[in-house]
Each structure stands twice: as C-alpha cells, then as structure tokens.
Amino acid sequence: MYCMENGMMNTVCGDPFQRSNNLWKKWSHSTVLQTSKVISDCPGDMWKYDVMTTIGPFYWNRQHSKVPLQNSVLACLWTLSNQESYRGVADRFNITKSTVCLHLHEFCSLVTTYLSHHISWPTGQALHNSELGFRAAGFPNTVCAVDGCHIPIVKPHCENPVAYINRKQFYSVVLTGFCDSKRRFCHVNVGHPGSWHDARAFQLSAVGRLLDEDPQSLVPEGMHIIGDSAYPLLPQLMRPYRDNGHLTARQRRFNQKLNVARVVIEHTFGLLKTKFRRLKCLYMKNIANISTAVTACCILHNMCLEEGEAIEVDEQVEAADNRAPHPQNQDAVLHRNQICDLF
Helix, strand or coil, X not given: CEEEECCEEEECCCCHHHHHHHHHHHHHHHHHHHHHHHHHHCHHHHHHHHHHHHHHHHCCCCCCCCCCHHHHHHHHHHXXXXXXXXXXXXXXXXXXXXXXXXXXXXXXXXXXXXXXXXXXXXCHHHHHHHHHHHHHCCCCCEEEEEEEXXXXXXXXXXXXXXXXXXXXXXXXXXXXXXXXCCCCEEEEEEEEECCCCHHHHHHCCHHHHHHHHCHHHCCCCCCEEECCCCCCCECCEECCCCCCCCCCHHHHHHHHHHHHHHHHHHHHHHHHHHHCHHHHCECCCCHHHHHHHHHHHHHHHHHHHHCCCCCCCCCCCCECCCCCXXXXXXXXXXXXXXXXXXX
C-alpha cells in the first residue's frame, strides 16, 4: 500500500508489511539483548566475556558494518553452538548472511591466534593432576589419552576432494585430539583427509613428530600416552594387546584397564560436539577455514571447562579408522609387558 505525496512514493503508516518489518527488527534486537542479559546473569558463561575482552583490540570489521563487537561474538558463538542455517542466524541477529560468514571466519581466526594458550601440554602441577586422574581410573603413569574422530563436511574445494571421503562414504576431516583426565584438550591436529588412517594423521601431528625426535620433551621417563589399537605401540604410547583369542588373564586385564582409562577422550569428543553442534556437519569448503573453526571450538571447549560449565555428553561420535597393522617396537613391547605384570 503506497501513496503519492509531493511526487515521492512513501509507505503508508498503516501498511501491514511495514509494521511486520518493524516488529521483526525489534524482535531481532531484543533477542540479542536478551542473550546478553543471560550471559551477564550466568557465572558459568563468564568465559564469553574473556573472549570479547581478549579479541576486542584485534577485531576488524571487514565489511565496516554497524555490528558491535559483542553482537558479532554472540552471533558467532550461536552459529558454532547450533546447526541453524546461516540465513537463520542472520535473521535472528538482524544482519546479512554474508556478514555472518565473514565474521565467523574472522572470529575463529582470532580465537586460534590469541586464545591458543588455553590448549597446552600438561607439565608440572597439571601433569601431576592428570596422572592422578588416570591413576584413579586404573591406569597409572599416564600423561594423556589420544584418539581421532571425523568432522563431517561438505565436498571441499581442493585438488583432490575424493581423498576426504571416509570409509563410511561421507566427506570429513580427521580431528586428532589429546586430552588429560579432566577432558581438557592438551593438543589438537585438524584437517587431514577423512580417508586417512588415525596412525597417519597422528604421525604428522606435532606430538607424533616429537615422540619420534625427542620423546622425553613431552613424556617423562616411565610415563606414557594411551590410545586404542589404531596407534603404533611405542615406549611412550601404550595400546591394547591385539586379541587373537589366546590372551592371558593379565593381558585381558591390561586391555580392560587401558580401555576404561582411555574412554575419557571419547567423552571429550562427545562434550565438544554437544557444546558446538556445528561440528556435526561443517558447511565450509575451504580446508584452512575448516581447520581453524574446529580448532577454535576445541579452545572454547577448554575455556568452558575452566569455568566449570556443566555439559551433557553426546556419545555418538564418529571414530576414525583403526584397522591398519603396525610393526612391533621391541622396547615398547617390553615396556607394555612390564606394565601388564603389575596388574
């Protein structure tokens, strides 16, 4: 409904479409304000303020849009925490879809650059606390647990997208994660193709290379990392005995205790995908952006734990492949047998 006044076409005040548009804008603005109020009232969400204050000085509004830092951070956190479409997020926060995408990539990049210290290898008191946790779970002298999981993605833009199709026939990247006994990530490696075996992704991670070059810089003498049968047996990396039907009682007990202690990394992946549901399928096509987004979620996961935020675990995690055989390391075999004799 329009009228002509002084040669100009103006919207009539009673136009229902205009009233609807105004109500929508008010509702969207109200949603942002209510979300901010929830954060300010909830002590467990104070980590979000830490994110804002840390990345604030480095925040660069690429589109020079009138989106305040706080609203941008809230929109990005909402996007990572839900599976809502980018269009839905844009409507919710009264911004454009392109703004959501650009701000999300920038936000994840800033988190991985300026908050990466929240993922650190356990040393000193942190190492002692982690070892106590694994000891209570039945497997002493453990630094951390390692495992891999698939992050589903859409067909990526790269030279060989077929390499990202895993054995379950969907596109994915491998997240190799190391966590302590408190479900806190100690190290993550993201971005290798979904068709890769866990062991290959592990060997190309920073931890895998250091274990090959200077193992005691990561794992003190007499201690170890624990993993499943996907990983090679090393003096600093314990895996279960292969069950050939002839295991001794002690070997079966060793496997049971290791698997009970190792399940913490599976719970960690479950927590991660429960809190950041966008990881159930990332609609990104650039591998670098995918790796940055997943790493940012792992950092934010640790920040949530530091605030003591309670999260229900989602047990449905896509495990990576663990079928490849590994050559025997005789020193590692001897070390594993010595541990087995203690059970």
